Amino acid sequence: EPEVTQTPSHQVTQMGQEVILRCVPISNHLYFYWYRQILGQKVEFLVSFYNNEISEKSEIFDDQFSVERPDGSNFTLKIRSTKLEDSAMYFCASSLRTANTEAFFGQGTRLTVV
Amino acid sequence: GQQVMQIPQYQHVQEGEDFTTYCNSSTTLSNIQWYKQRPGGHPVFLIQLVKSGEVKKQKRLTFQFGEAKKNSSLHITATQTTDVGTYFCAVSTGGGNKLTFGTGTQLKVEL
Structure with a gap:
């Protein structure tokens, strides 16, 4: 079964x-x-x-965050200057279509900021 | 923004007992999805409800969407230890299919 994959599983920074x-x-x-x-x-x-651009972002997604799809397969989240409060599990997800469609989540990356 | 509340926050049951979690919104919803997250795991899609009053079943799980499309419930009959986890409702909004998750109900099943 196809799945979303995320790396690394744990990141300490x-x-x-x-x-x-x-x-x-x-x-x-x-x-x-x-x-x-x-x-x-x-x-x-x-x-x-979607279509190589951000379609929506939350108030959490401020200027320290950015996303990119550098090639045809990878999708990255960059956090420029990490803060202690950025410590969390980060999940990537994808869906086939928009509206009323299930999202498939990856296993997550646990980010620990020290 | 969209707010979705779930009750209860926690539920401990004995194996074989039934379990229900409720999801409530102050606004009318176009749809609602349910996800299960095992301890240490990631959200896994269970089902989507779209129609007013809709009821869907998956083996021991029964999902219901309220007539006014402002609330939903998930009922598990005769819980098993494999049902352990946190159950989230989620609402899909906007053209980008943003999911707003409920606060979740953590289910623990004791033998």
Whole structure:
């Protein structure tokens, strides 16, 4: 069964450092997303991406965040200058279509900022 | 923004007991999805409801969408230890299919 894959599974970084989280969405999907989940809390939307541009972003997704699809398969989330409060599980997801369609989530990257 | 509340926050049951989680919105929803997240895992899609009053079943799981499309429920009959996890409802909004997740109900099943 096709799946979304994310690397690394765990990333530890020092405050102020840049991190890049990587995702390979399901190959025929057109819509890509990043979500985050602080430990014990609900899943929060960060950004959606379609046709090589951001289609929607949340208030969490400020100037320190950026997304990119550098080639035909990878989808990345960059956090420019990490803060302690960025520590969370980051999930990549993809879906085939927009509206009323299920999202397939990757296993997540646990980011720990120290 | 869209707010979706779920109750209860936690539920401990004995294996074989039933379990229900409720999802409520102050606004009318176009659709609702349900996801399950096992401890340490990622959200996994269970089902989507679109029509007013819709009821769907998956083995021991029954999903319902309210007549006014402002609430939904997930009912598990005769829970098993494999049902352990957090159940989230989620609402798809906007042209980009952004999902707004509910607060989740964490289910623990004891033998």
